[in-house]
C-alpha cells in the first residue's frame with residue numbers, strides 16, 4: 001500500500017485510476033456514484049459532472065453496484081450487457097468500521113475497436129451455450145461458426161477472418177460455388193457482430209420475380225398497385241433495420257434493381273413503392289453470389305459502383321474439391337446429424353466409399369455431399385455404409401475433365417490419392433509415405449505443393 005504521507009500520493013492514485021485499462025466506478029452505501037473515471041464516462045457517453053451524485057442505476061445499464069452495497073458480497077467477472085456490448089464486470093464491497101460503506105466496480109475494455117474484437121470473441125464462446133442460441137434464433141440467424149465443420153487450412157483462415165471483421169459495419173461480399181456454405185458464413189458474421197440481437201433477414205434476389213423484388217425489398221404503401229395489401233407492407237430492409245440484410249444471389253439482380261439498391265445503400269434510406277416519403281435505415285449488407293461479377297461488369301451486366309459498395313470485405317469460399325481435407329469431418333458430421341434425425345445408426349464407412357468420395361468432383365459441393373450421405377444412409381443395410389449404397393454416377397466419374405489441362409488433371413488426381421491414403425493411415429505421414437512408396441522428403445514436398453494441412 002502506498003504511504004499516505006508520500007507527498008504525491010493523491011496524484012499517484014488519480015493517475016493510476018484514470019489511466020486504468022478498465023472503467024472504474026465507486027458508489028457510496030446508498031448506491032450514489034461518488035467517483036467514476038474518464039474512461040468509463042467516455043464509454044457510457046455521459047459527462048463526469050452528470051454521473052457523480054446520481055444513483056448508479058441511472059448512470060449504468062444493468063448495473064448491480066447498488067445490490068453489492070446491500071449484500072456486502074463481491075461479484076467477480078460477471079458478464080454485463082452495456083451499450084450493446086458484453087462487458088466483464090467485477091464489483092467489490094468496501095468495508096470500514098465493520099460495515100459496508102460503498103462499493104468499487106470495474107468493467108474491462110480499452111478502446112472501441114479492441115473491445116469490439118474482444119466482444120466478437122466472447123460471442124463466439126457464448127454461441128456454444130444453448131440458451132444463447134435459442135435467443136439468437138429469434139433474430140433469424142440460425143448458424144454460427146461452430147456449425148461450419150472443417151479441418152482445412154483454407155476454411156480455418158476464413159473463420160478467423162469472420163472473427164476479425166464481424167464487429168465492423170462494412171459490407172461483405174461472399175463468393176463461392178453453389179453449396180459451398182456461403183449462407184453459413186453470412187449467419188456467422190451476423191452472430192458475432194454488434195448487431196447480433198437485431199434481425200437477420202435473408203432475401204434470395206434470384207428467386208423473386210423482378211416486378212416483386214422492389215416491393216419485397218423496400219415495401220409498399222396501401223393502394224400502391226392492384227392487389228396491394230391493406231395498410232401496405234414493410235420491406236425486408238425495414239424489417240432488417242439495425243440488423244443485417246443478407247442479399248443472396250445478388251448477381252441475378254436486374255440492372256433496374258441494381259440502381260435502386262445502390263441508391264438505398266448510398267442514401268441509407270428506403271422509399272416504399274407508391275410512397276413519396278423516405279424512411280431512414282441502418283442496415284449492414286452481406287451479399288453473396290456464385291456469378292462472375294467482374295466478367296459481368298465488363299459486359300455491363302453488373303454495375304461497377306454497386307460492386308465496389310458491396311464488396312468492401314470479400315470472402316471467397318473454395319469449392320469442396322479444393323479442400324478435400326474437409327471431406328472426412330464433413331462425412332462424420334452429416335452421418336451423425338442424419339442418423340439422429342432418421343434414427344438409423346451407421347457405425348462405419350467402408351474405405352471404398354471414402355475413396356469414391358475423394359475421387360468425385362463435387363460440383364454441388366457440401367450440399368451435394370450432404371444429399372449423397374442422406375440417400376446412402378437410407379440405402380444402407382446394417383451398420384456399415386458400403387459402395388452399393390452410393391448413387392451410380394458417383395462411382396463412374398470420368399478422369400477426363402473438359403476444362404483442365406493434362407497437368408491439372410494429373411495434379412488433382414495425385415492430390416486425391418495422397419489425401420485418401422492419409423485418411424486410411426489416420427494422418428500418419430510416415431506410414432502414408434511408405435504405403436505410397438515415396439521417400440519422406442518427396443512426401444512432404446507433395447503435402448506442401450497441394451497445401452495439405454494434415
Ligand SMILES: Nc1ncnc2c1ncn2[C@@H]1O[C@H](COP(=O)(O)OP(=O)(O)OP(=O)(O)O)[C@@H](O)[C@H]1O
Nearest residue numbers: 147148149150177178179180181182183184366367
Ligand atoms: N462447412 C460446413 N459444415 C457443415 N455444413 C455445411 C458446411 N458448408 C455447407 N454446409 C451445408 O451445406 C448446405 C449448403 O450450404 P449453404 O446454403 O450455406 O451454401 P451456399 O453457398 O449459400 O449455397 P447457394 O449458393 O446454393 O445458396 C447447407 O445445408 C449447409 O448447412
